[in-house]
Amino acid sequence: MSATSSTIVNLPDQKTATIPKKNYITAEDGLLSWLLTGDHKRIAMLYLISITFFFFIGGAFAGLIRLELLTPQADLVASDTYNKLFTMHGIIMVFLFLVPSVPATIGNFVIPIMIGAKDLAFPKVNLLSWYLYMVGGLFTLAALVLGGVDTGWTFTTPLSTHYLNTHVVTAGLGVFIIGFSSIFTGLNFIVTIHRMRAPGMTWFRMPLFVWSNYAASIMMVLGTPVLAITLVLVVLERTIHIGVFDPTLGGDPLLFQHLFWFYSHPAVYIMILPGMGVISEIISTFSRKRVFGYSAVAFSSVAIAIFGFFVWAHHMFIMGISNYSALVFSLLTMLVAVPSAIKIFNWSFTMQKGSVTFETPMIYAFGFLGLFTIGGMTGVFLGALGMDIHLTETYFIVAHFHFVMVGGMLMAFLAGVHFWWPKMTGRMYPESLSKLAAVTTFIGFNLTFLPQFILGYLGMPRRYHSYPAEFQVLNVLSTAGATVLGIGYMLPMIYLAWSLKYGAVAGNNPWQATGLEWQIQSPPLTENFIETPVIDYEAYDYEWLAHKTEQEVTTVG
Amino acid sequence: MHISPVLWQFLMKWLTNSALFPREASTIAPYADALYFFLLLITVVGLALVGTLVFGFALRYRKDRNPVATQVEGSTLLEATWTIIPLALFLIVFVWGALLYFRIYNPPPNAMNIYVVGKQWMWKAEHPGGQHEINALHVPTGQPIQLTMISQDVFHSFSIPDFRVKREVIPGRYSTVWFEATTPGTYHIFCTQYCGTNHSAMIGEVTVLTPEDYKKWTEGSTSGMSLAQNGERLFASMGCNACHSGNAAARGPNLAGVYGSKLRLANGSEVLVNEAYLRDAILNPSQHVTAGYAPIMPTYQGQISEEGLIDLVEYLKSLKTNYRVQQTLTTSESNNQAAPATPEVVKP
Numbered sequence: 001m002s003a004t005s006s007t008i009v010n011l012p013d014q015k016t017a018t019i020p021k022k023n024y025i026t027a028e029d030g031l032l033s034w035l036l037t038g039d040h041k042r043i044a045m046l047y048l049i050s051i052t053f054f055f056f057i058g059g060a061f062a063g064l065i066r067l068e069l070l071t072p073q074a075d076l077v078a079s080d081t082y083n084k085l086f087t088m089h090g091i092i093m094v095f096l097f098l099v100p101s102v103p104a105t106i107g108n109f110v111i112p113i114m115i116g117a118k119d120l121a122f123p124k125v126n127l128l129s130w131y132l133y134m135v136g137g138l139f140t141l142a143a144l145v146l147g148g149v150d151t152g153w154t155f156t157t158p159l160s161t162h163y164l165n166t167h168v169v170t171a172g173l174g175v176f177i178i179g180f181s182s183i184f185t186g187l188n189f190i191v192t193i194h195r196m197r198a199p200g201m202t203w204f205r206m207p208l209f210v211w212s213n214y215a216a217s218i219m220m221v222l223g224t225p226v227l228a229i230t231l232v233l234v235v236l237e238r239t240i241h242i243g244v245f246d247p248t249l250g251g252d253p254l255l256f257q258h259l260f261w262f263y264s265h266p267a268v269y270i271m272i273l274p275g276m277g278v279i280s281e282i283i284s285t286f287s288r289k290r291v292f293g294y295s296a297v298a299f300s301s302v303a304i305a306i307f308g309f310f311v312w313a314h315h316m317f318i319m320g321i322s323n324y325s326a327l328v329f330s331l332l333t334m335l336v337a338v339p340s341a342i343k344i345f346n347w348s349f350t351m352q353k354g355s356v357t358f359e360t361p362m363i364y365a366f367g368f369l370g371l372f373t374i375g376g377m378t379g380v381f382l383g384a385l386g387m388d389i390h391l392t393e394t395y396f397i398v399a400h401f402h403f404v405m406v407g408g409m410l411m412a413f414l415a416g417v418h419f420w421w422p423k424m425t426g427r428m429y430p431e432s433l434s435k436l437a438a439v440t441t442f443i444g445f446n447l448t449f450l451p452q453f454i455l456g457y458l459g460m461p462r463r464y465h466s467y468p469a470e471f472q473v474l475n476v477l478s479t480a481g482a483t484v485l486g487i488g489y490m491l492p493m494i495y496l497a498w499s500l501k502y503g504a505v506a507g508n509n510p511w512q513a514t515g516l517e518w519q520i521q522s523p524p525l526t527e528n529f530i531e532t533p534v535i536d537y538e539a540y541d542y543e544w545l546a547h548k549t550e551q552e553v554t555t556v557g
Numbered sequence: 558m559h560i561s562p563v564l565w566q567f568l569m570k571w572l573t574n575s576a577l578f579p580r581e582a583s584t585i586a587p588y589a590d591a592l593y594f595f596l597l598l599i600t601v602v603g604l605a606l607v608g609t610l611v612f613g614f615a616l617r618y619r620k621d622r623n624p625v626a627t628q629v630e631g632s633t634l635l636e637a638t639w640t641i642i643p644l645a646l647f648l649i650v651f652v653w654g655a656l657l658y659f660r661i662y663n664p665p666p667n668a669m670n671i672y673v674v675g676k677q678w679m680w681k682a683e684h685p686g687g688q689h690e691i692n693a694l695h696v697p698t699g700q701p702i703q704l705t706m707i708s709q710d711v712f713h714s715f716s717i718p719d720f721r722v723k724r725e726v727i728p729g730r731y732s733t734v735w736f737e738a739t740t741p742g743t744y745h746i747f748c749t750q751y752c753g754t755n756h757s758a759m760i761g762e763v764t765v766l767t768p769e770d771y772k773k774w775t776e777g778s779t780s781g782m783s784l785a786q787n788g789e790r791l792f793a794s795m796g797c798n799a800c801h802s803g804n805a806a807a808r809g810p811n812l813a814g815v816y817g818s819k820l821r822l823a824n825g826s827e828v829l830v831n832e833a834y835l836r837d838a839i840l841n842p843s844q845h846v847t848a849g850y851a852p853i854m855p856t857y858q859g860q861i862s863e864e865g866l867i868d869l870v871e872y873l874k875s876l877k878t879n880y881r882v883q884q885t886l887t888t889s890e891s892n893n894q895a896a897p898a899t900p901e902v903v904k905p
Contacts, residue, residue, distance in 0.1 A: 006621050079754050152751045158728060159711040163677070163753055247729030248858070253712065254727070287618070293631035317658070318714065319725040320732045327655055334647035338640060344607055345639040346631075351614035355626040358619075366611060373607045377600040384650045386657020387592050390721040393714055393749035457593070458579050459718020461749040464757035468745065470576070542626065 008286070008357050008512050011428065017505040019426040023523040038123030039526055044109035045424070046130050048417075051097050051105060052493070054137060058092035059489060061085045066448075066482040069475045074466040082465040083150035084166070088140075090153025091171060095178050096137055098405055099267065102274035103220075104133070104185055106416045107213045109424060111189060113517040113524065114207050116198025116533045121191040129184035132177055139174030143167040152463065154264070157245035157256040161237040168238060172231045179224045179231075182270075186220030189213055198516075200535035204298070207515055207539045208291055211298040212277030215305035219266045219273075223309070227263035230256065254319060261312035269308040271405060272372075273301055275412030276343060279365050282419050283347050285513040286362040287354030290540040293346045300339035307336040317388045326385055333383035340376045344369060359511070360431060363438040364415030371407025371445065375400060378453065396456025399449045407445055414441070414492060421496065422510045426522045427503030433495050441488030447481025514545045582744055582765065583720035584737040585661055590721075592653050599646055661722055664735035668703035671696075672784070672867045675706065675713035675726040678755040680746060683867055686775055687783045692761030694746065696738055697771035703735040705832060709863045714750035717763055725750060731833045738765040788872025791865055793885045800854070802886055803879025809854065810847040813882075816874045821848045835870045 011017070024041045027033075034042055065085050068076040077085070108126070112119055120126050143149050149171040151160040160168050193214050197206070233244045234256070243249025245256040284291045291297055313321055313329040321329075347369060356362075378400040382388050391397060421429050451474040460471045467475070509518040516533060517524075537544040581587055617623075671694070672683040682690040696702050706715055708728040715734065716723035724734035748759035766774060782790075792798060800809030815830050823846040828834055838845040839861070842854035861869070876882075 006619065008620070074757070079757070083751075083754065083756070150754070154751075156712060156751065159751070159753055163711055253729065288626040290628055290630070292629065293636050296631065296636050318723055320727060320730065323659070323662075326658065330654060330658075331651055334651045335644075337647055338644050341643040342636070342640055345610070345635075348607060348610035348614060349629075349635065351611070351618055353623070353627040353629055354614070354618045355620045355623050356615045356618050358615075366615070369607060369611055370604070373604055374600070377596075377603055380647060380650055381593075381596050381600075383647075384592065384596065384654025384657075386589065386654045386659075386661055387596065388654070389658065389661050389723050390589055390593075390718070393716070393723070394718075454577055458576075459716065459745065459747065461716065461747045461757075463751040464747075466757050468760075473576070543628065 006357060007359065008288070009359065009428075009431075009510055010507070010512055011504055011510055012507040014504055017507065019505060019523070020521045022525060023426070023521065024526045025523055027526045036127075038119065038127060040108050040112050040120045040123065040126060041424075041524060041526075043126050043130050044105050044107075047100060047104040047108060047133070050130075050134060050137065051100055054092050054096040055489075056493075058089050058097060059486065061089035061092070063482065063486060065089060066479040068465065069467070070479045072467050072469045072472050072475075079465045080150060081148075083152075083463070084148035086463055087150050087152050087171075088144055088148060091140060091149075091175065093405075094153055094267070094271075095175050096133075096140065098271040098409055099178075099182055099220075100133060100185070101271070101409065101413045102278060102416060103189070103213055103216060104129075104181075106278065106413075106420055107189065107209075107274055108185070110420060110515075110517050111210055111213060112192060112196070113520065113528050114210055114515055115193065115196065115201050116516055116529065116535060117192060117196040118527050118529065120188045121196055122188050125184050126188055129181040129188070132181035132184065136174045136176075136178030136181060139170055139177060143170040143174060146170065154260060155231070155234055155256075157234060157237070158247070158251075158253060161234055162246050162248075169235050172235050176228050176231045176235075179228045182220050183224045186217035186224075189217040190221065193217075198533050198535055204295065205535055205538045207277075208280035208294065208297055208301075209274075209277035212273045212280070212301045215301040216270050216273040219270045219305050219308060223263045223266040223270070226259060227267075230259040230263070233259075254316070254321070257316050257319060258313070261315045262309075265312040265315065266305075266308045268401075268404065269304050271409050272412075273304060275368070275409045275416075276301065278412045278416035278419070279347060279368055281513075281515065282361045282365045282415055283350050284540045285419075285511050286359060286365075287351045287356050288542050289350055289354040290538075290542070291346065292349040292352070293342075294539070297343055297346050300342045303339045304336060307332060307339070311336055314383055314388070317385055318392055330383055330385045334380070337376060337380055337383065340372075344373055344376075360429070360434040360438055361415045361419035363435055364411050364418065364441075367438060367442040367445075368408055368411040368415065371403050371411060371442075375403030375408050378403065390459075391456060393462060394456040395452040395460045395462055398462045399452035399456060402449050402452075407449070411441070411445075414438070417492070417496070419511070420517075421499070422506030423517055423522045423524070425500055425503070426506055427499050428506050428510060429492075429499045429503060430495050434492065437488055437491035437495075440484060440491065444481050444484030444486070444488045448478050448485050449481070451475070451477045451481075512545065512549075514540055514542060579721075580719045580740070580742075580744070582738060582740045582742065583717075583722065584739055586719070586721045586739075588657055588660060592650075592657055595653070596650065599650075662724075662734065664703040664733065665701045668701040668735050670703050670705055673704050673706040673715060673726070674709055674863045674867070675715065675748065675752075675759075676709040676863075677711065677753050678748070678759040680715070680748070680759065680761050681864070683784060683864065684775070685784055685871065687780045687787065688775060688778045689780065692746070692759075694761065694763045695766060695771065695774050696763060697766055697768045698738050698741060699768060701735055701737045703733055705731050705733050707731050707836075707863050707867075711752050712750045713748045713752050713759065716747045716749040717744055718747070719744040720763075723749060731836065738763070741765045741767055741770070784868050784871035785875040786872075788868035788870070788875075789881070791861075791868055792872055792882075795857075795861075797869075798882050798886045801882070803882055808851070810850055811879065812873055813876050813879045816876075822846060823848050823850070823852070832870050832874075835873050836866050839866060839869060 024039055146167050149166045149168055151168055236242050237244050243251040245251040245253055247253055280291050311333045314333045317326055455474045506522050508521055674681045680692050682694045706726045708726045713726040715726050720736045722734050722736045724732050744763045746761035801812045803811045818830050819827055820830050821827050840858045843852050846852045
């Protein structure tokens with residue numbers, strides 16, 4: 001490897017290299033050994049397969065929605081069907097994909113290893129959490145197969161409790177159950193991070209990925225129960241007509257909005273924080289540099305977790321909340337935007353004086369930076385009280401949260417999957433094809449969602465099956481973009497599957513990264529470490545790594 | 558740099574008339590657009606800054622050019638800079654946004670009130686003069702219009718993008734929004750809150766007319782009865798006047814002049830009598846008992862439509878003396894004596 005090479009990838013000699021015979025995948029055979037496993041790495045793989053399955057179902061619905069919106073008339077599907085499509089798209093993508101995406105797959109796999117633990121604190125609870133996820137997923141699929149549900153993913157009352165004749169209860173119970181899966185994952189992470197760090201692994205030596213998942217876990221544990229209670233109340237009002245939300249039964253319709261958004265706004269941060277953690281790891285690794293302002297990035301995660309709980313009513317500015325509470329919630333919304341801005345600048349400055357290379361995870365991370373900046377800034381539009389009046393409930397808000405959730409979170413998730421793929425499977429993905437996929441996704445994403453900002457400012461309402469003809473040009477652009485985006489998502493699915501058998505053998509540390517997970521074999525042993533590691537260096541200490549490598553070379557030589 | 562006002566106006570006109578921006582057809586629209594352009598500006602500048610930093614650093618410090626990284630711990634000064642500058646910008650946006658919010662949601666005192674009832678899946682507008690419209694709204698230019706809105710079933714949201722106004726229409730609760738149209742023409746009304754199967758068909762048109770044309774329209778489309786007149790008829794036919802007769806010995810409180818007054822309730826609290834209070838007092842009388850009266854009024858929940866309630870509220874707002882109430886009462890009593898029939902159930 002020459003000093004001027006433009007890559008840091010360092011693979012073992014492919015002629016002699018083999019995947020270690022003994023690892024967590026080969027430890028036991030048979031389906032049951034997977035279904036009854038307590039190994040956090042196997043559970044992570046179970047999650048990865050399940051969320052990918054649901055992602056493509058949710059994605060197929062998105063495709064049908066965009067196809068319908070190609071023309072102003074309602075011509076592809078009936079109104080009811082359209083409403084069910086966007087409802088199922090939302091429920092599946094939010095609860096079955098985005099919330100568990102990074103924590104339950106990548107987090108599950110690498111957090112124990114990153115802090116030097118053999119497993120999570122409660123391996124059986126971890127498995128239970130996957131089963132709950134699957135049962136919740138089955139309920140959601142049942143609601144779909146039985147004829148669907150058309151409340152919108154927000155289950156707005158009194159529409160959902162009184163006026164609709166679809167499978168609201170089934171879908172509601174599904175989300176209720178998935179909520180527990182999320183609570184258990186959060187609980188497991190919190191206990192593990194507090195109690196199971198290896199000797200010498202102090203809080204400020206932890207990788208930022210652990211910090212951001214810790215912050216997200218706290219939100220999961222504190223926020224999700226509120227959603228669960230709210231859904232139970234919806235089901236009770238629907239089945240036995242207790243009056244909680246329906247004004248004709250003496251309920252308060254705004255109460256539902258308060259309760260629902262008390263979870264669902266923090267949920268946005270539950271989704272995005274772990275993604276931010278992924279970006280910290282990747283930008284540091286491919287810049288060969290410690291994350292700029294480590295403690296600022298760590299504390300901004302905690303700040304987001306705290307402020308994130310006090311902004312929920314910004315979803316209700318036009319619903320007649322009092323002027324004073326509108327003021328307070330708008331101000332707090334502005335404050336929560338600041339830590340995100342801090343992170344963006346810290347990531348940029350991590351590259352300064354670094355030694356930057358452009359492997360696929362880094363390309364995805366660049367995509368994240370651009371799209372998340374747009375997503376965050378358009379959030380400021382919506383947090384500004386008077387501007388929100390015109391923009392809310394239009395395609396502007398649709399574009400905004402897709403920029404954050406898909407442009408931000410999904411890019412981060414794909415970045416992370418590529419980054420840790422060699423660790424998870426022991427094999428590399430094909431580099432040039434995956435770069436193509438990253439670029440395709442970025443272009444497709446912008447083409448899909450940038451026109452929607454304009455549509456939103458023009459006033460096109462969200463959740464419209466048909467629309468006035470003057471909006472067609474922008475909708476056609478958006479649908480065209482969705483096609484490109486779809487290809488961008490199909491590609492990794494195909495080549496990652498291919499790489500399982502044909503990918504190059506990765507070796508322990510293809511990226512020459514500093515994290516503990518890169519110092520052990522790929523794929524790791526079931527117990528992760530042969531002996532408990534003792535940590536005497538900070539996260540992202542590349543000098544320590546260089547020193548260690550030098551020593552190994554000397555010893556072997 | 559100085560931009561000539563002519564060029565500026567030309568630029569603004571081009572921007573606001575192209576397909577990328579909606580028309581500015583109300584007095585509020587230019588204010589909303591000003592904030593929008595400011596936000597666009599800081600977004601573009603912010604994005605350019607992040608782009609420059611990311612690509613600048615990535616290219617300047619790529620491995621080919623800079624094979625060995627120099628470790629940097631961080632910089633308190635830089636951290637403070639990119640905390641304080643965004644915070645300051647966001648606070649400007651906050652204040653600006655709040656000012657715009659109060660401008661949009663605080664109607665001027667001379668606003669003309671029009672009622673809007675939302676139901677799956679139509680908008681019904683009720684003008685004070687008794688004109689009814691469905692999925693349409695006629696308004697004059699140069700006159701502030703306040704919409705008092707309520708939903709008969711689920712959440713709806715009343716949006717006129719070209720006016721930059723929108724407000725949730727909530728079941729069981731009046732919400733208001735106001736605007737002053739500036740340019741005659743027709744503009745979209747959208748329901749922007751998902752409300753069930755035909756959500757996307759819950760659309761309509763605002764027709765903005767010059768004051769003269771509006772006068773012609775009101776004269777040509779009145780049903781002959783104002784909302785208050787409809788309300789008076791309802792007041793009598795539902796037998797409200799039997800208790801609310803205005804007599805000193807009556808079982809219900811005197812309602813003449815009650816609108817706008819402060820009322821002391823049996824539970825000791827004091828309330829301002831507005832539209833929402835009147836509506837609630839009809840539907841849930843037991844929770845709104847006037848001090849000194851027995852809680853004997855039955856609930857009218859489910860017996861009067863929202864339109865009926867609007868008529869009653871308008872009637873009570875217009876009620877200044879009890880002269881006509883008593884007249885009606887006397888007439889109906891003498892009729893009853895002549896022919897004691899079962900009272901007709903009225904369900905408008």
